[in-house]
Amino acid sequence: MTFARKPYIREKSSVMAMAERAALGLKPNGARKAVMAHCAAAAHPAPKGAPPARGGxxxxxxxxxxxxxxxxxxxxxxxxxxxxxxxxxxxxxxxxxxxxxxxxxxxxxxxxxxxxxxxxxxxxxxxxxxxxxxxxxxxxxxxxxxxxxxxxxxxx
Missing domain, CATH: 3.30.40.190 (Herpes Virus-1)
Structure with a gap:
């Protein structure tokens, strides 16, 4: 059993994300959220069939x-x-x-x-x-x- 080392990236909390969007003057509409989610998933894709990482x-x-x-x-x-x-x-x-x-x-x-x-x-x-x-x-x-x-x- 091997464990691949992955970089630890702390996800922003929804409160922080909303505050940053408000500071930039962006509206939290559904289309923007979908694009942002797609970009985040493309940046760090999970291997197919891999279970979610557990623990810290x-x-x-x-x-x-x-x-x-x-x-x-x-x-x-x-x-x-x-x-x-x-x-x-x-x-x-x-x-x-x-x-x-x-x-x-x-x-x-x-x-x-x-x-x-x-x-x-x-x-x-x-x-x-x-x-x-x-x-x-x-x-x-x-x-x-x-x-x-x-x-x-x-x-x-």
Whole structure:
């Protein structure tokens, strides 16, 4: 799973747009709005079939950095770099819901959805098979990104 980096462009609020049009002496008629919307869409077209971007800039940056790390399971178990990854939410200790975007782990398709992966083996059999847990993989990923995991801050 790859994430394309897109420039962050802050959209003007409708109040600001109305104020700018009023300052220029323009009337907010329907034809002008249609032309402005068409020009804005032509300037930054979204790829066909792409889902809308979710989250903020920090979340998208964090996901892009995780993808660049490669599969954590391949790295820890086999000492191999696997570039094609999917982002997995940490399940252990999260209850019925998913964690936030800071609990994402980059895994290759086999270690994510495959028979020897987290979803294939389950949360109990995965650590028995590999000798490390999802939390260990998350900690290593955050360590490689120079991010201190929550609850592991050290006092100076």
């Amino acid at each position: 800039v920090l979340e998208q940056l964090h996901k892009a950095r995780l993808v660049e790390l490669g599969c954590m399971c391949c790295d820890m178990a086999l000492d191999v770099f696997t570039p094609d990854v999917e982002l997995h939410h940490l399940r252990a200790g999260m209850g019925w819901g998913k964690g936030d975007w800071m609990t994402l782990i980059p895994l290759c398709p086999e270690h994510h959805r495959g028979t020897t992966g987290v979803h294939g083996l389950g949360t109990k059999a995965f650590p028995k098979h590999y000798g490390f847990t999802e939390q260990d993989m998350l900690d290593k990923a955050l360590q490689l990104l120079n991010i201190t995991p929550k609850g592991k801050e050290t006092e100076c």
